[in-house]
Amino acid sequence: MKHVLYALITFTFLVSLSSCRKDLEFSPSSGNLLFSKDTVYLDTVFTNIGSSTYTLKVYNLNNDDINIPTIKLGLGEDSEYRLNVDGIPGKSFQNVEILAKDSMFVFIETTIDIDNLPDTNGEFLYTDKIEFDSGFNQQEVDLVTLVKDAVFIYPDRDNTTGIIETLTLNIGGEQVETDIQGRYLMPDELTFTNERPYVVYGYAAVPNGETLTVEAGARVHFHANSGLLVAEGASLHVNGAFSPDQDLLENEVIFEGDRLEPSFSDIPGQWGTIWLLEGSVNNIINYATIKNAGVGVLSDGNPDESGSKLQISNSQIYNSSNFGILGRNTSITGENVVINNSGQSSFAGTLGGRYNFTHSTIVNYWRNSFRQFPALLLNNFTETQDAVLIADLNEANFNNCIIYGNDNPEFILDEVEDNSVVFNFKFNNCLIRFSDPNNNFTDDNYDFNNLDLYDGIVRNVDPHFMDTENNKLIIGENSGAINIASPTYVIGTTQFDILNVDRLSAETLDAGAYQHITF
Incomplete structure (x- = not known):
């Protein structure tokens, strides 16, 4: 009877509750x-x-x-x-x-x-x-x-098997089939204009003996895991020009991802790289912005090429998830180059080579994760599964540059000492961030009193950048880079800074890619 009464009470309560629920x-x-x-x-x-x-x-x-x-x-x-x-x-x-x-x-x-x-x-x-x-x-x-609207470049797909076309490359004189999705550009695709943006899926490859010309004002967008590949015997010419409006960059060539929403504007690693394969020649990049890649520019081989395998000037490389520029036993000349926000190093010259940078700002204010490497890394080796390969660092000259960042030290010279190779470098009239309170760097490469290695160097004085988080690396009136540069290195294109300011007419001669302003 108690059970029946309890059930009746419970039922009555539920009915009463439900009748009250609006x-x-x-x-x-x-x-x-x-x-x-x-x-x-x-x-x-x-x-x-x-x-x-x-x-x-x-x-x-x-x-x-x-x-x-x-x-x-x-x-x-x-x-x-x-x-x-x-x-x-x-x-x-x-x-x-x-x-x-x-x-x-x-x-x-x-x-x-x-x-x-x-x-x-x-x-x-x-x-x-x-x-x-x-x-x-x-x-x-x-x-x-x-x-x-856009010009789309993408590899072929077999609709039956779903297999996407991959590239065959000439490596060491042999035709090697790779798993790199992409295709070679056709003759009528070897000029990128500014009429419509380009959207690239996979790697767009420049064939042997051909030159890809990218005209001023062109916009090139890459899908995930995509990029440009310049094959053996091929060349890349990026012919940007100075832009009076630094917000629009109307005349610069811009390489970035294919997501145009503002939330993607500064996300690193959205696409692959501009890859200059060993044997590619006479590559020129002028007035370009390269942003949000895995590696902004990857240059392989040709360390003894007359002039340089890559000449890059008046260009900015930002938000690379790995390296801004990665050279592997190669030859690069840089003038008025700005690199910032790289997950590893902003510039790495590895396995030796030849590197000459003048009036460049090579810094790293990466905040997205722990960073293991400095803004600038030089070494003369690479490790494989079976051995350590070494090669000559024939020259690595940095003149009138800023090498800085939010870590310390911001450059490392990682030399495998071997009498069979050379390790030649010199820093002239540069502002650098380097201190070693724990005496971890005691070999002769870090003897800052050696004028054959370091001449006119200023260390650990704030560059006073405008806004490192947003890649605005013009220097202010309190910068340690003011008036430390030498006119010896102001020749040719370096007479004007990246904003087209005449260095020789300025009151001071400043290190880095920018003359200072007041802000």
Whole structure:
């Protein structure tokens, strides 16, 4: 009997409780929804490349639970937008419920084929709206996306097997099949213009005997694990020019990832590298910005090439997840080069080679993770599974440069001593960050009193950069780099700094890529 009585009481209590719950009774929407934004800008996307997912939050501030009869895209099923309302995908929804004083999420994406839009001349502003309810209660949130047309370069895919084309390279005189996805550029693709951006999937390879010319103002975007590859006997000529507007960089050539949303603007490691293979020749990069790569520029071999295998000038390399420039037994000349924010070293000259940098700012203010290597690394070896290979460091000269960062020391000379190879380097009139309180670096390479190795050096004085986090590395009026440079190295293109300021007409002659300003 007690059990029956207990069950009766429990049942009565549940009935009483349910009869008091208002949240099971949903009132029709009255058009009083509140939105986290009245317009959702999906930023810029390339044609046929999906956008990021954007979020709209919808609030019910009423004291009653409500039912929204319809939520739909204004263009209906023809809309290029996609919605997900409270976890359900679609383009229209019925009877969507929101509890009192509660909210829900609407997620928005798009993939737009610009060929399906009206004549766009390369760009089109695509718009739609999300409509909540109808009639007098209808509320709207606008959707806006700028769509850019582009030249797409991608490897072939076998539709039957799904296998993507890979590159065959000439390595040491042998044709070697690799697993690098990509293809060689065709003759009509060997000039990148500034008319439309380029989007590269896989590695776009420059064939033997050919030159890829990239014109001033060109924009080259790489998908993940993609890049440029300059094969044996081939060349890369990046012909950027000075840009009066340093925000637009209208005349510079820009290499970056293919995600255009602002949240991706400074994310390292979005694409692979510009790879100058051993045997590639006469590579020239002038007025370029290379950002968000794994390795900005990778140069292999040709250490004794007349002149340099790579001549890079007036260029900036930022946000590389590994190295800004990585040289492996190669030859590089750099003038007015700025490198910052690299997961390992901003510049690494490894396995010997020839390196000459003048009026360059080689720094590393990486903050994304622990950093093992300094801003500048020089060595004369590489380790393989079976042996340690060594080679001559024939020369490594840094003249009127800044070598600095948020670690200390910011350069390391890692020499394997062997009488069969040389290790030649010199720093002239540079501001460098190097202190050794624990006496870890005691060999002759770090004898700062040796004028054959270090001449006119200033150590551990703040460069007074404008904003290292945002890669603004112009120096201010309190910089330790002011007036420490030597006119001996101001010749040719280095007469003007990277902002086209005449160094020889300035009151002071400053180290690094920039003459100082007041800020």
